[in-house]
Amino acid sequence: MTARLYVSAQEVAERAGVSRSAVSRTFTPGASVSPETRRRVMEAADALGYQVNHLARGLMRNESGIVCLIVSEVATPYRSALLSILTQKLQNAGKVAMLVNTDRSDGSVDRALKQAIRYRADASIIMSGLPDKSITQLCLKNGQRLVLINRDDDQPGPLRINLDDHEAASRVVTAFVRAGCRRLAFANSQAGTPSLMAREHGFVHAARRLGLDVVVERYGWTGYEAGQVLAQRLLTHQDRPDAVFCATDLLACGFMDTARRQFSLSIPDQLCVAGFDDIEQAAWTSYDLTTFAQPVEAIATEAVRWLEDRSLHEERRIQLHADLVWRGSIRGG
Amino acid sequence: MTARLYVSAQEVAERAGVSRSAVSRTFTPGASVSPETRRRVMEAADALGYQVNHLARGLMRNESGIVCLIVSEVATPYRSALLSILTQKLQNAGKVAMLVNTDRSDGSVDRALKQAIRYRADASIIMSGLPDKSITQLCLKNGQRLVLINRDDDQPGPLRINLDDHEAASRVVTAFVRAGCRRLAFANSQAGTPSLMAREHGFVHAARRLGLDVVVERYGWTGYEAGQVLAQRLLTHQDRPDAVFCATDLLACGFMDTARRQFSLSIPDQLCVAGFDDIEQAAWTSYDLTTFAQPVEAIATEAVRWLEDRSLHEERRIQLHADLVWRGSIRGG
DNA sequence: TTGTAAGCGTTATCAG
DNA sequence: CTGATAACGCTTACAA
Numbered sequence: 001m002t003a004r005l006y007v008s009a010q011e012v013a014e015r016a017g018v019s020r021s022a023v024s025r026t027f028t029p030g031a032s033v034s035p036e037t038r039r040r041v042m043e044a045a046d047a048l049g050y051q052v053n054h055l056a057r058g059l060m061r062n063e064s065g066i067v068c069l070i071v072s073e074v075a076t077p078y079r080s081a082l083l084s085i086l087t088q089k090l091q092n093a094g095k096v097a098m099l100v101n102t103d104r105s106d107g108s109v110d111r112a113l114k115q116a117i118r119y120r121a122d123a124s125i126i127m128s129g130l131p132d133k134s135i136t137q138l139c140l141k142n143g144q145r146l147v148l149i150n151r152d153d154d155q156p157g158p159l160r161i162n163l164d165d166h167e168a169a170s171r172v173v174t175a176f177v178r179a180g181c182r183r184l185a186f187a188n189s190q191a192g193t194p195s196l197m198a199r200e201h202g203f204v205h206a207a208r209r210l211g212l213d214v215v216v217e218r219y220g221w222t223g224y225e226a227g228q229v230l231a232q233r234l235l236t237h238q239d240r241p242d243a244v245f246c247a248t249d250l251l252a253c254g255f256m257d258t259a260r261r262q263f264s265l266s267i268p269d270q271l272c273v274a275g276f277d278d279i280e281q282a283a284w285t286s287y288d289l290t291t292f293a294q295p296v297e298a299i300a301t302e303a304v305r306w307l308e309d310r311s312l313h314e315e316r317r318i319q320l321h322a323d324l325v326w327r328g329s330i331r332g333g
Numbered sequence: 334m335t336a337r338l339y340v341s342a343q344e345v346a347e348r349a350g351v352s353r354s355a356v357s358r359t360f361t362p363g364a365s366v367s368p369e370t371r372r373r374v375m376e377a378a379d380a381l382g383y384q385v386n387h388l389a390r391g392l393m394r395n396e397s398g399i400v401c402l403i404v405s406e407v408a409t410p411y412r413s414a415l416l417s418i419l420t421q422k423l424q425n426a427g428k429v430a431m432l433v434n435t436d437r438s439d440g441s442v443d444r445a446l447k448q449a450i451r452y453r454a455d456a457s458i459i460m461s462g463l464p465d466k467s468i469t470q471l472c473l474k475n476g477q478r479l480v481l482i483n484r485d486d487d488q489p490g491p492l493r494i495n496l497d498d499h500e501a502a503s504r505v506v507t508a509f510v511r512a513g514c515r516r517l518a519f520a521n522s523q524a525g526t527p528s529l530m531a532r533e534h535g536f537v538h539a540a541r542r543l544g545l546d547v548v549v550e551r552y553g554w555t556g557y558e559a560g561q562v563l564a565q566r567l568l569t570h571q572d573r574p575d576a577v578f579c580a581t582d583l584l585a586c587g588f589m590d591t592a593r594r595q596f597s598l599s600i601p602d603q604l605c606v607a608g609f610d611d612i613e614q615a616a617w618t619s620y621d622l623t624t625f626a627q628p629v630e631a632i633a634t635e636a637v638r639w640l641e642d643r644s645l646h647e648e649r650r651i652q653l654h655a656d657l658v659w660r661g662s663i664r665g666g
Numbered sequence: 667t668t669g670t671a672a673g674c675g676t677t678a679t680c681a682g
Numbered sequence: 683c684t685g686a687t688a689a690c691g692c693t694t695a696c697a698a
Contacts, residue, residue, distance in 0.1 A: 019670080020692085055453050062338055091434060101424060285590040353676085388674095
C-alpha cells in the first residue's frame, strides 16, 4: 500500500540496460528481438518478478484475453461439468475465464453481459438464461463475440450450439416400446426452456406416431426434489405409467428414489426410466440410469475453436448429437 | 473489426457537451457532479451504449475489481457449491470472479497465481493445491491479497480459513460408539491433503482414547470410484468393520453403494457410515448420509468480508465449525 | 534489431 | 462544480 505496487516494464528495462520496447517485445510472441537482448531482459524480469500487465496490454491491443462465462446454478452437476471443461480449454487457448453467476431474476443476464463489456471481454459464452436483444446487439456492435449454448434458436448471436433434443427424445420412445412398455410418461420441470420443451415435444410426438399416449407432468425447477414430487404425481395416477422419460438426470434421480422407496417399484422390472445429461450420478450403481450424454467435450471444443479462429465472423449454427448411454434402467438393451 | 470498437468517455462527453472528466465523475461513486450534468451525461451514455472500460480504470486506480478463484476439480459437488456461493457474494460486493482451473501437476497453482498477477487481481482465493512460497511472496509483495481455504496451516497468506476437522472427526467416534459399533474403519483417499489427514488423525486418536482400534485404508483420489474400491478392501477384512467414517461424502456414496449391492449389507443395521462435506447427494434418500456440513456460506462470507475491509491488512486465521448433520446412516440419533 | 514517441481510456490533481 | 493536464503500463509505428 505504501510503496508503488508491482514492477513495470520500465524497471525491467533499466535493470537490463535496454529500452522498455525491448522488454515489451520480449514478451510479445513473434516480435523481433535478438537472443542476447531477450536473455538479459528475461534475467532482469525473473529477478524482479515481473509479469506483463494484461490490463494495459488489453487496453492497447483491444483484446483482453478474457472470456466471460455466463451461467446460473453453477453447482448443478451438468453445469459444473461444462464449466470445468470450458475453463480448461480456454486456458489451453491462452484465454482466461471470467465467471458471472446469474439468477432467474429479470435482467440478470443483461447485467452479466454489461459486466463483460466493461471488462472488454473478447467473447461471452451464455449457458443459461436469455439476454435482451438490445444487449446482444450492443455486444455485437462492440465487436464482442457471442456463443449461445443450448439457448433459444431465434436469438441472435454469431455461434449457437444446440443438441438434437427432439430427435433424441424419439429414440427413448423406441427403447421403451422395445422393452414392452405401453403407458408412457414425461416428467418435466416448469422452467420451460427450449431444450427442455424440445425433449418433451419430441417424446410426445414420437409416441403419438406409434399410437401411444403420454402423460406429461411439469413441476418446479429442474432438480432432485422436483423429481420426487413428479414421481408422487405420476405414480399415483390410476393408470400408472410403466415408463418415464425425465427431462433431466437430476429429475430422474429424485424420481427413481421415490419410485423405489415410496412406491416399492423395482426398476426396470416394473418401471423403466430414462434421463438426460449423463451427469456423474447417473452412472452410480444406485441409479444406473440410461440417459443421453451431453457432449460437453465437443461443445467446449467447438466454442473455443470458433473463438480462436478469428476468420469466422459469420453467424454459425452447430447441432451436436446426444449419444444414448445404455444402462440398467430400461429393460432389454 | 473495421471501425473503432466500443464507445469511449470522450464520445459521450462530446455528445453531452461536457468534458470527459465530467463523464468520469458521473460513473465514479461519490464524486461531485451536479444533477443536471449527471443527467445529460447519463442520457448520452445510454444513447451511445457506453460502458466504463474497467481495464483502463483498473490501470489508473491500481484496483482491477477482479478476484481470482484458483480451484481444481470444479465439477465436484463440494467445489462447485463453494464456487457458486463465492462468485455470488463477490458479485454482490462489486467484484468479479476470474476462474482458473488447476490440475494436479506441479506448478499448476503457481501458474494460476501468475495469471492473477498479470490481470492485477485484487486478490486470489486458493481452494485447492498449494502454491510455492516464492510465488505467494511475489503476490504479497505486489499487494495482492491472498485467501487460503482449507489449505495447509504453515502456508503464508493473510487470510486462512480452516475447519475443525480434527475435532469433528472425534465427534463421529462418539456417535459410532453410542450406536454400539466396536470395529471402526476410516476410508481415505491417498491425496493426503491437510484437511483429509486431520480427519483421519482426529478419528484414529479419538478411537484410541476409548481403547478402540481403527482400520485405515487409503486409495485413489477423493471420488465415488475410490469409495467403491475402499469398500471392497475394508469389507473383505476378516474382522469386518461395523462403522466406517469416509473422509468425503463422495467416497461415502461409493462406499455405501458397494456395501449394499456387493456385500448385501443393510445400512445402518449392519454398517454405520458417516461422511464429510454434506454435498447435495448426501441428502438424497438413497444415501441419507450422516455427515458434516462444510460451512460454505460462512466461508464465502468471511472471505468476502475480509476482502472488502481494506483496513484488515494483518494476517488472520479463521477456524470455522463443521456442524454434524444427522441422518439415517448411523443407528440411534 | 533497437530506441523514441505517440496513444489506448481511464482517473486524480489542481486551477478556475 | 467544472475542465485542462498529467499520469497509469503497455504496444506499436516510425526512424535510426
